[in-house]
Amino acid sequence: MKKFLAVVLALMFIAIFSIVIVADVHAAGYIGAKKCRICHLKQFKAWEKTGMSDSFENLKAGVKVAEKKAAGLDDRDYTHDTACLKCHTTGYGKPGGFTSIEETPKLTGVQCEECHGPGSEYVKIMKKNKKYKIAEVKVAGLILPSENEKDCMVCHGADSPFTEKVDTKYKWVFKDRLEKTHKHFLLKHKH
Ligand code: HEC
Numbered sequence: 001m002k003k004f005l006a007v008v009l010a011l012m013f014i015a016i017f018s019i020v021i022v023a024d025v026h027a028a029g030y031i032g033a034k035k036c037r038i039c040h041l042k043q044f045k046a047w048e049k050t051g052m053s054d055s056f057e058n059l060k061a062g063v064k065v066a067e068k069k070a071a072g073l074d075d076r077d078y079t080h081d082t083a084c085l086k087c088h089t090t091g092y093g094k095p096g097g098f099t100s101i102e103e104t105p106k107l108t109g110v111q112c113e114e115c116h117g118p119g120s121e122y123v124k125i126m127k128k129n130k131k132y133k134i135a136e137v138k139v140a141g142l143i144l145p146s147e148n149e150k151d152c153m154v155c156h157g158a159d160s161p162f163t164e165k166v167d168t169k170y171k172w173v174f175k176d177r178l179e180k181t182h183k184h185f186l187l188k189h190k191h
């Protein structure tokens, strides 16, 4: 009986502990690229020129009809199609992320936070202290994309209708893609 109680207590402890951890990770919400623009104008401008910034447009009828056809997709309105939204918007299905074009019009396309993580918490640290330590912003949710290719493959992997099998122009080469995300600039401070 004592052993049983100990096991139950241990399980309860683990359960409570995991809730705390999960709650912590989920605390960060999406704020949208315009908020990052205030402090990172150069990266914003470079990103804005890529297809990621207006990627939502590609879900509209009459846009990229030939490319859709080659990938086996009819020409119709996909802007409310959940099968497409998860890859063509920011934070879809996550707390504070894109829900619909009507409710969250500022989170269309593949924005900063798709690669760098939801910003509400790490931005507070960047704002307060330009010489923040990299470990503190990471705990607050910042992601350095070059550290985990898997984060890209959620969208660039086999679930995408636009893979190398359709056209070699969609071939995934991690190193090349990292460079093409936006122009990169040296940071002023060591973190
Ligand atoms: C939420 C899904 C998603 C994630 C995560 C994602 N991408 Fe993408 N990416 C896209 C979509 C969609 C496009 C196509 C944009 C368009 O409609 O033309 C794209 C396009 C790109 C392009 C081409 C941009 C251009 O037009 O010049 C690069 C480079 C790229 N992604 C790199 C990456 C890297 C590197 C990662 C991981 C760090 C990543 N992506 C993660 C969805 C995603």
Ligand code: HEC
Pocket (backbone or CB within 6 Å): 058, 059, 063, 064, 067, 068, 073, 078, 081, 083, 084, 085, 086, 087, 088, 154, 155, 156, 157, 159, 160, 161, 162, 169, 170, 171
């Ligand atoms: C699993 C993620 C994923 C899903 C789901 C997804 N896409 Fe995409 N889509 C991508 C990625 C990644 C690219 C960019 C491919 C590249 O540049 O290598 C892309 C590119 C596109 C393009 C531009 C192709 C070009 O050559 O410029 C169109 C149009 C598009 N997607 C439409 C759709 C539609 C419509 C749906 C829903 C039926 C959809 N996508 C679902 C990830 C996805």
Ligand code: HEC
Pocket (backbone or CB within 6 Å): 033, 036, 037, 040, 043, 044, 045, 047, 048, 052, 110, 111, 112, 113, 114, 115, 116, 143, 144, 145, 146, 147, 178, 179, 181, 182, 183, 184, 185, 186, 187
């Ligand atoms: C497709 C992925 C992707 C998107 C979207 C993206 N970034 Fe980045 N970002 C990177 C990569 C890759 C690096 C280089 C750091 C690394 O290797 O992990 C980086 C680095 C940075 C840096 C460090 C300095 C520099 O220029 O390298 C800043 C600041 C930054 N990004 C801001 C932004 C902002 C602001 C946006 C949105 C306007 C954005 N990023 C969108 C992938 C992305």
Ligand code: HEC
Pocket (backbone or CB within 6 Å): 031, 032, 033, 035, 036, 037, 038, 039, 040, 112, 113, 116, 118, 119, 120, 123, 126, 127, 129, 130, 134, 144, 186, 187, 188, 189, 190, 191
């Ligand atoms: C109030 C200003 C401010 C805002 C808003 C802001 N940042 Fe930053 N960010 C900074 C400062 C300051 C640095 C450090 C710059 C340096 O050392 O040159 C930084 C650094 C970064 C880095 C580099 C991380 C590293 O140390 O390698 C990334 C990536 C980044 N920010 C992404 C973002 C993203 C994404 C957003 C929006 C969600 C954002 N930032 C919003 C001020 C800001």
